[in-house]
Amino acid sequence: MIAMTMRGAYIFISTFFLFMPISIALAVAEDHGHGSSYLAIGSSVSIQDEATVTILVSPNGAFACGFYRVSTSTFTLSVWYAASSQKTVVWTANRDAPVNGTGSKLVFRKDGGLDLLNYNGMAVWRTSTTATRASLAKLLNTGNLVIVDPDDHHLWASFDSPTDTLLPSQPMTWDTKVVSASAKGSLYSGFYTLYFDSDNQLKLKYNGPEISSIYWPNPVNKPWSNQRATYNCSRYALLQHTGRFVSSDKFKFEASDLGDKVMRRLTLDYDGNLRLYSLNTASGTWYVSWMAFHRVCEIHGLCGKNSLCTYMPKLECSCLEGFEVVDPSNWSEGCKPKANITDDWDRHKANRRGHPVFLNQKVRRN
Numbered sequence: 001m002i003a004m005t006m007r008g009a010y011i012f013i014s015t016f017f018l019f020m021p022i023s024i025a026l027a028v029a030e031d032h033g034h035g036s037s038y039l040a041i042g043s044s045v046s047i048q049d050e051a052t053v054t055i056l057v058s059p060n061g062a063f064a065c066g067f068y069r070v071s072t073s074t075f076t077l078s079v080w081y082a083a084s085s086q087k088t089v090v091w092t093a094n095r096d097a098p099v100n101g102t103g104s105k106l107v108f109r110k111d112g113g114l115d116l117l118n119y120n121g122m123a124v125w126r127t128s129t130t131a132t133r134a135s136l137a138k139l140l141n142t143g144n145l146v147i148v149d150p151d152d153h154h155l156w157a158s159f160d161s162p163t164d165t166l167l168p169s170q171p172m173t174w175d176t177k178v179v180s181a182s183a184k185g186s187l188y189s190g191f192y193t194l195y196f197d198s199d200n201q202l203k204l205k206y207n208g209p210e211i212s213s214i215y216w217p218n219p220v221n222k223p224w225s226n227q228r229a230t231y232n233c234s235r236y237a238l239l240q241h242t243g244r245f246v247s248s249d250k251f252k253f254e255a256s257d258l259g260d261k262v263m264r265r266l267t268l269d270y271d272g273n274l275r276l277y278s279l280n281t282a283s284g285t286w287y288v289s290w291m292a293f294h295r296v297c298e299i300h301g302l303c304g305k306n307s308l309c310t311y312m313p314k315l316e317c318s319c320l321e322g323f324e325v326v327d328p329s330n331w332s333e334g335c336k337p338k339a340n341i342t343d344d345w346d347r348h349k350a351n352r353r354g355h356p357v358f359l360n361q362k363v364r365r366n
């Protein structure tokens with residue numbers, strides 16, 4: 001049914017092209033399909049050409065779900081805020097495996113499974129609803145994409161597997177992991193994770209290629225001096241519609257714009273800071289209404305290893321004495337020892353009459 005609706009919209013737009021000035025036609029081509037309220041079992045939606053496709057829209061119009069264009073010809077299946085001036089993605093099925101454009105499709109199989117197929121027919125993502133009484137997929141007013149049975153019981157929910165964002169009423173539980181994006185504007189998984197640790201505290205952890213460390217709450221302090229409790233093993237946290245966040249470990253915060261008329265999202269940003277954003281509905285832009293760190297320096301990994309992070313007053317990374325930056329355009333690569341100040345170097349220099357061979361030697365030794 002939806003497939004027909006989608007095809008209908010596509011044909012309509014194609015015919016439109018013949019009569020409209022080019023500029024208007026391009027504006028229309030930005031997003032194909034106006035979205036539907038549900039996707040019925042047995043239907044499928046394909047990427048028709050290299051444009052974002054809206055498949056579902058929440059009844060209140062705040063959220064949309066569909067094929068989100070991440071590059072010229074690759075797409076993710078995502079849920080985004082439709083009310084912001086630029087689509088703000090809040091959930092993605094295949095963040096680390098985008099599908100190619102034409103030919104990729106979302107298939108709601110007759111046996112209940114929802115599959116995202118790449119152009120070659122390979123599934124890159126699927127739900128666990130095979131052989132259930134699944135009947136519909138729909139996008140709720142909260143931004144939760146759900147698969148329901150004929151009695152409207154939720155068999156699967158996108159709220160159970162967040163990416164980098166928690167929405168109001170989306171609980172953080174035992175095995176929830178919120179993982180940052182790798183860079184500004186990217187959807188790929190990055191190095192920072194928000195999760196409940198084995199001591200029942202909500203924590204932020206940097207999981208870099210070489211080191212891994214917890215940086216929030218302040219690992220130097222005892223839980224009580226961070227105003228945290230470790231005894232409540234329910235491990236449950238929630239951002240309420242009013243802008244209050246409460247957690248079973250006693251951590252809590254309030255949005256600076258407290259009240260339930262504001263659209264918000266709690267995002268673990270690519271820089272490792274956890275920020276609550278509120279939507280300015282007049283301009284369609286987001287503003288920060290709470291954040292975990294006012295000093296970004298406290299976040300591990302930002303300046304890489306062997307470096308110092310300072311505020312003066314702008315954030316600056318610098319190498320420890322005796323070290324030099326690996327890549328000045330990317331401080332997360334950190335600093336490496338300066339070749340000519342090590343004892344090793346001095347020894348080689350003495351042995352080899354000044355030939356700069358230390359680095360080669362080191363490579364050969366490995």
Ligand SMILES: *[C@@H]1O[C@H](CO)[C@@H](O)[C@H](O)[C@H]1NC(C)=O
Pocket residue numbers: 074099100
């Ligand atoms: C699919 O996308 C990947 C990643 O962008 C690209 O390398 C590959 O060439 C594409 N394949 C086809 C058949 O378009």
Ligand SMILES: *[C@@H]1O[C@H](CO)[C@@H](O)[C@H](O)[C@H]1NC(C)=O
Pocket residue numbers: 232233234235236247248
């Ligand atoms: C533990 O946390 C849950 C969820 O926040 C809460 O309902 C419960 O009252 C807490 N238990 C104690 C003993 O504080």
Ligand SMILES: *[C@@H]1O[C@H](CO)[C@@H](O)[C@H](O)[C@H]1NC(C)=O
Pocket residue numbers: 183330332333
């Ligand atoms: C910076 O370096 C990190 C760690 O090596 C790497 O993962 C990341 O992709 C780099 N970022 C850019 C923008 O090159």
Ligand SMILES: *[C@@H]1O[C@H](CO)[C@@H](O)[C@H](O)[C@H]1NC(C)=O
Pocket residue numbers: 338339340341
């Ligand atoms: C080696 O050290 C000297 C002074 O200690 C410095 O002037 C020079 O730039 C260094 N060379 C390299 C390759 O780092």
